[in-house]
Structures are given as structure tokens and as C-alpha cells.
Amino acid sequence: MTQNEQLTWFRKLYNSNEIWDAHTVIKNAFNRNPGDVEVFQEYFFFAIKVAEWDIELETRRSFFQEADTAVVFFSERTDLDEEKLELLGECKHKLHKLHLEILNAEQANRRAYEEEVRSNNLELLRKLTGMKMDIYKSQNQTEFENLLQDLQNMEKRLDKNFLTEEQIQFYDELARDFTKLIGSKLTELQQKELLAYNKSAVADFQYVFEEFHRNESRYQSSHFELSKLVSGRLFKYKTEDLRNETLIYYNHIYSYIFGKLDGDGKFRLTELSIGSART
Structure with missing residues (x-):
């Protein structure tokens, strides 16, 4: 298959939204001829476009890295002239801009995750507080053991890395209360x-x-x-x-x-x- 035929095949796959197959074809074409400006442009701008999509960040980072690597390979293997140097400058500018966009998206995701964890921690601390009365009111060994299992599961879900100093102090007090309560209730139920x-x-x-x-x-x-x-x-x-x-x-x-x-x-x-x- 000639280079032109391979590029035509790539464009057909891309226009048909067969992205992963298109990616395989254009990456193969570039690896076979990394100094060709037409192949480079097709590969680079394809990778940049996918990296700009609103998809999972891992995939965006992967395509960004391919675009960045393609610039390095092309600059080292092509016969440089003024026009290609200008093209490389444009590509580096796009990479810089995209890099900032991905960083901002990562920071936004991290903030959303941390907010979700803090909200979950707050709800778990509220439920743990309510469990003290549930354990105190338990009437038999089976009910008591089920509550202890629930308590253990909730403590596992609590992310202590995101607790505030005040919440850590509150949790430590809860832990001491539970230790005394569980010992007392165990003795009561045994009796x-x-x-x-x-x-x-x-x-x-x-x-x-x-x-x-x-x-x-x-x-x-x-x-x-x-x-x-x-x-x-x-x-x-x-x-x-x-x-x-x-x-x-x-x-x-x-x-x-x-x-x-x-x-x-x-x-x-x-x-x-x-x-x-x-x-």
C-alpha cells in the first residue's frame, strides 16, 4: 500500500468515526515515514483533536503524549526549512495550550473528587454518631453483631486523609465512645x-x-x-x-x-x- 493510499484509508476511517482503527493506520504511516510533512500533519492534528475531546483524562493524556512525541521525531528526521520550522512552532503552541487545558481539567476533577470525599465523610460521621444509640438499644447478639459489621464497613469507607482537624478530634472521641459502649453492651448481652x-x-x-x-x-x-x-x-x-x-x-x-x-x-x-x- 502506497503512502497516499494509506492516508486515504485513514481519512475514510476517521470520517466513519472508526477512531481506534484510524489511529492505528495513521500511527503506522508516521512510524514508517516520520520525516514526511503530510503524514506528520495528519498524525499530529488527529492526536491533538482526540486529546481535546471531553473524554476520560487518561485517554486525553495518551493522545497528547503521542502528539508531543511526534513533534520531536518529525523535527529530528525531516529536512528542515523555514516553512517546516514555522509548522513546528505552531504545533508546540498547540501543545502548550492543550497541556494547560488538561491540567485545568485534572485540577477540576481533583477538586470535585475531594469535595465528594469530604461530603461522604461528613455523612459517615453523622451515621456513626447515630449508631451509638442503635448499639445501645440492641436487644440480642444477632442484632448487636450486625450493627458491629455495619460499623466496621462505615469505618472502612471513611477517608481519614480528608478529615479536618476538628473532624479527626470528633472521630477519635467517637472511637473511644464505641470502645466503652461495645464492651458494656457485650457484657450486658452475655448476662x-x-x-x-x-x-x-x-x-x-x-x-x-x-x-x-x-x-x-x-x-x-x-x-x-x-x-x-x-x-x-x-x-x-x-x-x-x-x-x-x-x-x-x-x-x-x-x-x-x-x-x-x-x-x-x-x-x-x-x-x-x-x-x-x-x-
Whole structure:
């Protein structure tokens, strides 16, 4: 393909808005003949035009750099005369002007980004403040853990590099408040859960006692029936999680049943006590 044919192909692609293909063709033509003034002009002004478009800055910078490099290559490989020197001056002027435009666009983008981050930080600090009351009012472990996960996610989204001195101080105070609040709420929920656990245990122990008392002969004579009664209720609970008063009640029920059984029954009851799964 001749140079003229390649330039014609480039213009056709460009006019059809096939920009990336046009770019490939004209860049190839320039690299093959970097000293040709016609090819240089087509390549340079194409790159400048794309770099002037309102598109992502990374692409604009890339085409600007190609135009800048093309000027250097052309100036070193062409036979310079007054007309070409004037052309190079015009190209450098365009590059300087475009460079300032891209810098201004970058600064505008940076200002917009920083403003967005500061606005987001302000909203996150407001939500974090509200979360103190949410955590304080949480009623169970699941709700509490979900709130802690939300808290962690919000803290990750907070960009501390853009906090003001006043906001840093406020955030540090929040962090101290959360540390105290979370510790206090954790203790509260553990106590609440332990209380519910013990209440459930007392209710089960009472059922076992009353049921055994009503049907002593049934449970004295059948290991199977005895096992059904005590395994899922009397021997269901971990003794280390039972309060002293609950343990006293447990020992009372256990001793009562143990005293009503014969030697084999006592052995079976002890075996059940050791082997039952406790939750």
C-alpha cells in the first residue's frame, strides 16, 4: 500500500468515526515515514483533536503524549526549512495550550473528587454518631453483631486523609465512645443470654422433677423411659454456664432421682449424665 493510499484509508476511517482503527493506520504511516510533512500533519492534528475531546483524562493524556512525541521525531528526521520550522512552532503552541487545558481539567476533577470525599465523610460521621444509640438499644447478639459489621464497613469507607482537624478530634472521641459502649453492651448481652439460659434450665429441671415424681415406677423400671426424660432436659445444660442457685436446684433434682433408683438405675443415671450432649 502506497503512502497516499494509506492516508486515504485513514481519512475514510476517521470520517466513519472508526477512531481506534484510524489511529492505528495513521500511527503506522508516521512510524514508517516520520520525516514526511503530510503524514506528520495528519498524525499530529488527529492526536491533538482526540486529546481535546471531553473524554476520560487518561485517554486525553495518551493522545497528547503521542502528539508531543511526534513533534520531536518529525523535527529530528525531516529536512528542515523555514516553512517546516514555522509548522513546528505552531504545533508546540498547540501543545502548550492543550497541556494547560488538561491540567485545568485534572485540577477540576481533583477538586470535585475531594469535595465528594469530604461530603461522604461528613455523612459517615453523622451515621456513626447515630449508631451509638442503635448499639445501645440492641436487644440480642444477632442484632448487636450486625450493627458491629455495619460499623466496621462505615469505618472502612471513611477517608481519614480528608478529615479536618476538628473532624479527626470528633472521630477519635467517637472511637473511644464505641470502645466503652461495645464492651458494656457485650457484657450486658452475655448476662442477658446467660439469664435466659438459666431460666430455660430451671424450667426443664422442674419438668423432670414433676414428671418423675408423678410416674416414679415407670422411670424406675425402664431405662429407656428414664433416658428420654433426663437426656434432653436434666443433662442438656453445661454446668459451667449455670448460676450457683441453678446448680443447687439441679443437684437437688439429681439427688432426688438418684435416691429413688436401685443399683442398676443409679449406674444408668450416672452413665447418662456423663454421656449426654450438653449445649
